[in-house]
Amino acid sequence: MIQVGIIDDEELARKVMADYCAKIDHFEVVLNTGNPLEFINFIQGNPLDLIFLDIEMPELNGLEILGALKNPPKVILTTAYSEYALASYEYGVVDYLLKPIKIDRFLKAINKVSPSDWAPRKKESDSQELQIKHDGIPVNIPFRSIQYIKSFGNYIKIFTDMRMYLVSETLTRISGQLPDNFQRTHKSYIANLHRVDKATKGSLQIADNEVPISTTYKVLVCKALDDLAKT
Template identity: 45%
Template sequence: MSQRVKKCIIIDDEPAAHYVLAKYIEQSPSLELVFQGYNGLEAMDYLKDNKVDLMFLDIDMPEISGIEMLQKLDNPPRTILTTAYSEFALESYEYGVLDYLLKPIYHPRFVKAIDRFLELEATHLQTEAIVEEVTDTIYVKVDSDTIPIEVNSILYAQSYGNYVKIFTVKKNYLATITTNDLEKMLPSSHFMRAHKSYIVALDKVDEVMKDHVVIKRNPIPIGITYRRELAEKLKHLIKN
């Protein structure tokens, strides 16, 4: 399965870091550099209206740090952190970063990080292809068992740290899975993120309010970055 060229951005307050990373990206046929920003606020503005696959993000920047930026983004792209300070490594992985590159960044280490990124992307493409073929049932790990859940029975799902609580018409399941991975298992035509911590079944939405939707009398918040797409998908679903 061939992969399209991945769009990436660089966010760093050091021009020298931009020079090195841009040069490495130019040498990578799988990557396309689409934006360069020098602080987190620039990046957040860009990401509001543009979807990217990969972000090279510095940690120590003025106004807002890389970690603070990740905290504020509802649905950040895959992220490789770039910094001269190794003490931030452990904290950074709490935010689901893909890799951590210490400055000065050497090309072999950069290539290793990109190979890992592309491998993950290929795995997710394969998962999506399987989901398109079989959408009636998903399998998730609950306690020590792997159980089937009928897709059309799912109402919504909520993130609980390293778990996701899946609410269905009959019962609820606390599954050992990330929200990102669950989202990829579900057909995008009928499910989407309403918030960084919630996935909703579009055809199960009973009411749409300004800042939340209602499913079976349960209010589910809508993140500002998902509001427009959610409204469009619900409108399309109603028309059909």
Template identity: 40%
Template sequence: MDKKAKCLIVDDEPLAIEVLKTHLSKIDSIEIAGTACDAYDAFNFLAQNKVDLMFLDIHMPEMKGTELIKTLKNPPHVILTTAHRQYALQGYDLNVLDYLLKPISFERFMQAIDKFNAFFVSGSEVSVHRKGTNEAFLYLREKNIIHKIPVSEIVFTESMGDNLKVVTENREINIRYTISSISDILPSDDFLRIHRSFIVALGRITSFSPVSIYIGEKEFPIGTSYKEAVFKRLDYNGFINK
């Protein structure tokens, strides 16, 4: 990563701040811009300084971390920290990246940092990752939820104006993204754009006609300008001119 991310640590417990400082000292890509002992200090700091990431304790005196988020017009990425599991899920209504339960282990800390890096590096609602040679997966941000999707589970994507629907074996995810951009990310050996609005997984195709592709009972139109490329990939050019 060429650009270092700047972070703010907000916690009323000095020991909790030191734990995060220790963890962050092992991460070259993130630098600590400042610390704050309560939500008011954090608010004032953010008014004067731009940060990319905020580690934010939920349970603080006078103003909770979740209340601080609501006061910010353009909050940075937020990773909540808390010793109280019952408070943690409140943060997912506020578009946070993750929450960490204290005491925070370095392994769990790194999982949260991985989520942050996915979006800080790409600046996008989508980030692609690989483990080994065959385990590609995507992080997709849908409002306040980040989905981790194995590429092998994607059945098709559908363009809906400025939004994109990604359909897997067991869920549908709607993100602000374009079909052209997702086309650049998905492996061309496994996916085929058949229409200006549809990309399908080649291995999921069960049948086709001169004008349609079928995945099970679902029918997808073949765009006129895509027909030649589609039937070439399907190795059946007899339909092209029909």
């Protein structure tokens, strides 16, 4: 069975999507919630194969939730706003459905996922280093030496104890290569929580640098810091 999650703050939209999923023999809806935080808590201990994710929600934006996930499942975005379409594909989503969603459009979206995509995801690497290319030369950076990563146009800047690396990459793609102690704090920043010296409402102090925490990511950062303190 394909484990499916539905995350949408509109009750009617969740019901429509659940009804559609019920028509698919190999779909099992194991999470149906209007609370993004419930989804975040759930997925940490319960792998999902596919999620239908709303974008505009009161507490957290769906795209930014997606950007914060290390190894997200297959994602079909659902929204009433067409202006997010272009930005959504940066996150490698399967499809983008505009509300109200008709059954034929739903079927077209799920048929974009090939059977091989439902295979179990590979276990995360036990590597202790981030592999990048800097000026065309392969470089291995120990995770422990990375303080934070910042988006810089079509590049990212990786700040380590010794130097800064400029890499042609996006924060979304690089986040999939990072261990759990790295957390998105802002649309333009990822922080190594093991290196945090001090946390305030609006920023994280790492060595001599301040990494901003945006309102959208505040809840995620607080939860990640709490979880880290318990380990």
